[in-house]
Amino acid sequence: MRRLDALTIILAVFIAGGFGYVALQWVGLDGITAGIWTQAFLVMGLVGWLLSYVLRAMSHKMTYHQQLKDYEEAIVAKRYSELSPEELGRLQAEVEAEQIQAEQLKAEQAGINPVTADQIIDPIKEEQVKAAKL
Numbered sequence: 491m492r493r494l495d496a497l498t499i500i501l502a503v504f505i506a507g508g509f510g511y512v513a514l515q516w517v518g519l520d521g522i523t524a525g526i527w528t529q530a531f532l533v534m535g536l537v538g539w540l541l542s543y544v545l546r547a548m549s550h551k552m553t554y555h556q557q558l559k560d561y562e563e564a565i566v567a568k569r570y571s572e573l574s575p576e577e578l579g580r581l582q583a584e585v586e587a588e589q590i591q592a593e594q595l596k597a598e599q600a601g602i603n604p605v606t607a608d609q610i611i612d613p614i615k616e617e618q619v620k621a622a623k624l
Contacts, residue, residue: 507532 507528514524546552573581 503532503535 510531511524511528514527515521519527
């Protein structure tokens with residue numbers, strides 16, 4: 491927001507408060523009561539704006555956060571496009587290894603023993619092993 495925009499908003503709020511005061515007097519309220527109600531409306535508007543600002547800041551839906559996210563995505567995309575095929579393969583292998591480690595960690599935390607490829611027995615071979623033992 492530019493400085494001129496901020497000054498325009500301040501002037502608009504000031505003028506709206508003046509019009510509200512005059513309108514309440516025109517309706518029949520005395521000057522003190524009209525001033526109190528005008529202030530009450532302006533304070534409620536300020537509190538509403540403040541709550542909306544805090545909500546946007548907490549949910550990261552502000553312009554700064556969106557610009558930062560777009561910038562980070564552009565940097566990652568540029569670096570990804572500059573990688574050689576060997577580096578891409580290495581990176582993919584690292585990601586797959588991390589995924590396997592994460593799955594094993596989840597299984598250990600859940601109390602399940604993770605099964606490796608060496609531990610998987612083909613059902614047909616299992617029957618053959620049982621038959622050979624008999």
